[in-house]
Amino acid sequence: MARTQGQSTEAKAAPVLLSGGNPQIAKGDGDAPVQAYIAAMPDWKRGLGERLDALIVGNVPDVRKAVRWNSPFYGIEGQGWFASFHVFTHYVEMTFFSGISLQPIPPGGTAKSKDVRWIDIREDRFEEAQMAEWIKQAAALPGWTP
Secondary structure (H helix, E strand, O other): OOOOOOOOOOOOOOOOEOHHHOEOOOOEEOHHHHHHHHHHOOOHHHHHHHHHHHHHHHHOOOOEEEEEOOEEEEEEOOOEEEEEEEEOOOOEEEEEOOHHHOOOOOOEOOHHHOOOEEEEEEOOEOOHHHHHHHHHHHHOOOOEOO
């Protein structure tokens, strides 16, 4: 097959999947690294990542996106990060950095996690209406700034 101008002779390597299937995506700001992360999510988790991203964008039109620590982060400019998600073997963990202030409070958390709360979303258990409500609430609160 002939090579045309601009084509690479090498195929772009797929992202490495870390422990539990979490995609290893380079740190970056904007939608592109988040979409690369979602595209690399394995199995049913990819569809869930697409749904979470669409819910966030649909409920927080001025959302800021980035990939940090091999996870998509969502925030508001000048307000910090309000949420992130991460792939594990049997679920995707959606984390809210001011989760203790959400109603109802997401189920995951310990005294050590302070204000952070999360929910582990499994393949057959996703309450979209509740997630949308948490996203709207979380985006209205002061976020986490590293």
